[in-house]
Each structure stands twice: as C-alpha cells, then as structure tokens.
Amino acid sequence: MKPKQRAAEESPVSINWSTGLLLGSSVQERTKTLGQLRGIFYDADSWSQMDLDTTVYCVRWWQPVPENTEGGLFWGTTTIEPGLVGDEYFMTHGHCHQQRNRAEIYSTISGEGALLLADAEGHTSMEVMTAGSTHYLRGEIAHRVANVGKSPLVFVACWPSDAGHDYETIATKGFLARLIRCHGVPTLLRNDANGS
Ligand code: M6P
Numbered sequence: 001m002k003p004k005q006r007a008a009e010e011s012p013v014s015i016n017w018s019t020g021l022l023l024g025s026s027v028q029e030r031t032k033t034l035g036q037l038r039g040i041f042y043d044a045d046s047w048s049q050m051d052l053d054t055t056v057y058c059v060r061w062w063q064p065v066p067e068n069t070e071g072g073l074f075w076g077t078t079t080i081e082p083g084l085v086g087d088e089y090f091m092t093h094g095h096c097h098q099q100r101n102r103a104e105i106y107s108t109i110s111g112e113g114a115l116l117l118a119d120a121e122g123h124t125s126m127e128v129m130t131a132g133s134t135h136y137l138r139g140e141i142a143h144r145v146a147n148v149g150k151s152p153l154v155f156v157a158c159w160p161s162d163a164g165h166d167y168e169t170i171a172t173k174g175f176l177a178r179l180i181r182c183h184g185v186p187t188l189l190r191n192d193a194n195g196s
Pocket residue numbers: 059076077078092093094095104143144157159165
C-alpha cells in the first residue's frame with residue numbers, strides 16, 4: 001500500500017527560537033545577493049564596485065497552503081547580514097502587498113535593525129527593531145528592513161497567503177528616505193538631501 005502523501009499543512013515544521021532557524025521538508029529558501037538588488041541602494045557607484053555575489057539576506061519560509069489561498073497564512077524567518085553599500089545599511093528589497101488590506105506581523109529574534117515604512121506618497125518613517133520588538137504592518141504601507149548592527153539581524157514574519165508582493169509600486173513611488181550611517185548612527189535621510 002502506498003504511504004499516504006502528507007498535505008503541506010500537515011508536514012512538521014519547527015523553529016529554533018534562539019536562532020530563528022526554520023526546519024522542515026516543506027520549508028523553502030530564497031537568498032538575495034547584492035547583484036539581485038540592483039537599483040535598490042542609493043549609491044550605485046559603491047554598489048557596482050562590490051562583490052555582487054555577496055549575500056545580503058536569506059528568507060526561509062513555510063507555505064502550508066498554496067499561494068493566494070484566502071484565509072491561509074505563511075510564516076518565515078529572514079536573516080539580513082551586516083554590511084553597507086556606501087553609507088547605506090544592507091536591507092531587504094521592500095514591498096507593499098498586492099492586496100492592500102492584507103497585513104503582516106514582524107517579530108525580532110536577534111540583532112539590531114530598523115523597519116522602514118512608506119505610505120502611498122513615499123513619506124517614510126522608521127521603527128527600531130531589537131530582540132523581542134514586534135511590529136504590525138498594514139498591507140498598503142511599503143515595508144523594508146535594514147540591519148544597522150554588526151551581527152546578522154533575524155526576524156520572523158507572518159503574512160496572509162493571498163497578500164501577494166507588490167514590488168512595482170516602490171520602484172516608482174517608493175521610499176522618499178533612506179537609512180544611512182551618519183557619524184556611526186543610523187539616520188533617516190531624505191533622498192533629496194545631501195548625505196555627505
Ligand atoms: C519577510 C516577509 C516576506 C518577504 C521577506 C523579504 O520575510 O515580509 O514576505 O518576502 O521579508 O522581503 P522582500 O520580499 O521585500 O525581499
């Protein structure tokens with residue numbers, strides 16, 4: 001007799017709460033390198049002189065139900081390496097949700113970070129991420145995370161399986177400010193201001 005195939009939502013997944021490591025046969029993994037983040041960092045000259053194979057962040061996530069399932073949830077851990085492109089901290093690509101009324105929650109496991117939030121006009125604000133900090137993200141607000149520390153920044157996220165990622169909107173009217181290291185301190189600087 002053929003063994004019964006387990007549905008993804010039944011396959012065991014575990015998280016190590018010290019490291020954030022998500023384990024399970026159905027856990028997927030995606031790494032983003034500097035090269036895959038072309039156009040995301042402000043200082044294109046510094047970016048082009050770096051090793052574009054450098055890993056900036058890695059997401060391991062569990063999709064217990066197919067993408068776009070109404071009422072389902074996804075769960076993942078993101079690890080952002082420490083680093084700078086020019087004066088700008090390593091960060092995620094950033095997105096808002098295709099379905100604007102689908103929210104998300106982030107919780108920091110370890111490291112020091114900043115959550116950048118941009119409204120529909122691109123006005124950008126920042127929330128400090130540190131072990132235990134927990135953040136509610138509205139789906140219409142663009143969100144990206146920067147690692148402002150010296151060690152990896154690890155956070156978990158939970159989002160609806162039908163939220164979808166909208167990467168286009170931030171490409172055209174995204175974040176009007178960037179997070180730079182200024183005299184060693186993370187500082188939100190408007191894109192139209194002089195960062196030097
Ligand atoms: C979190 C979640 C994911 C997202 C990931 C990386 O884990 O918000 O949905 O994919 O961060 O962010 P991005 O998609 O902007 O690269």
